[in-house]
Amino acid sequence: MTRHRQSAGPTRGLALGPKFFLLGLVAVTLMVIDHRQQHLATIRDTLSVVLFPVQALVNLPFAAWHWGRDVTAARLALLEEVRELREARLDVSVQLQRLASLEAENARLRAMMGSSRQAADRVLVAEILAVDLDPYRHRFTVNKGNRHEVHVGQALLDADGVLGQIVRVQPFTAEAILISDADHALPVIVNRNGLRTIAMGTGDTDRLSLPFLPNSADIEEGDLLVSSGLGGAFPSGYPVARVTRVERRPGAAFAEVSAEPAAALQRAREVLLVWSSRDPSEGDDTTPADGDDTALADAAAQEQP
Secondary structure (H helix, E strand, C coil): CHHHHHHHHHHHHHHHHHHHHHHHHHHHHHHHHHHHHCCCHHHHHHHHHHHHHHHHHHHHHHHHHHHHHHHHHHHHHHHHHHHHHHHHHHHHHHHHHHHHHHHHHHHHHHHCCCCCCCCCCEEEEEEEEEECCCCCCCEEEECCCHHHCCCCCCEEECCCCEEEEEEEECCCCEEEEECCCCCCEEEEEECCCCCEEEEEECCCCCCEECCCCECCCCCCCCCEEEECCCCCCCCCCCEEEEEEEEECCCCCCECEEEEEECCCCCCCCEEEEEECCCCHHHCCCCCCCCCCHHHHHHHHHHHCC
């Protein structure tokens, strides 16, 4: 038995060698035939279809990560571009607002054979953080404050015209009042002829009142009202409103004149803080919330030509 078992080992080893050789020969033959005649192409195609879901599942986490990274980067780039375009649009719109006023001013100055040169105003874009929900108080909060050199009485504009002014300043925020607030008044001039007057808020965001114009005043529907710049807080030449109604009442001392604000008082999201070329300490253009009727009347008397 021992001799038989010992002789069986070499016999089995010799039997496996020819088998491996035959299998290798068959494999090489099949590869050569497939390479030349493509007999196994159909089988490979079928296997690739069967294995595709497995490949897609394995690749899914990597594909999702690359997609999320690209989407996030593209979104951040678009948001930054939109922000830059909004700021550029506001800046350009504010510059364009002054063209009509400057043309009229040039015509008047040429008629007097004189000339003047106005310094450019410095501006800063701010975002509206909160709006006062009281329907009788047209006020809102912006995200700029003392650390941005914002000061009380500073003018605010949007892409279309004068929006309001700062009434309270904190380190990081500031409270502003709209020109439509019933306690706000702003010296303006009629762009067509230089007539000076006061535009007062009515509590209605779509209407301003010009209560100190006599019946004989040269003002018409459609006239553009621009900031006069008197007092130094508001820069001159920016659109404030356009006259929509002129009613001259016989026997009354003043005409009843209404105007529609040029700025989008209820739709603005970004505003421009404007530093006038004049020192704001020289005076204040407006009468904010704490002013009274006597002060307004005195200011109106001083504004009459």
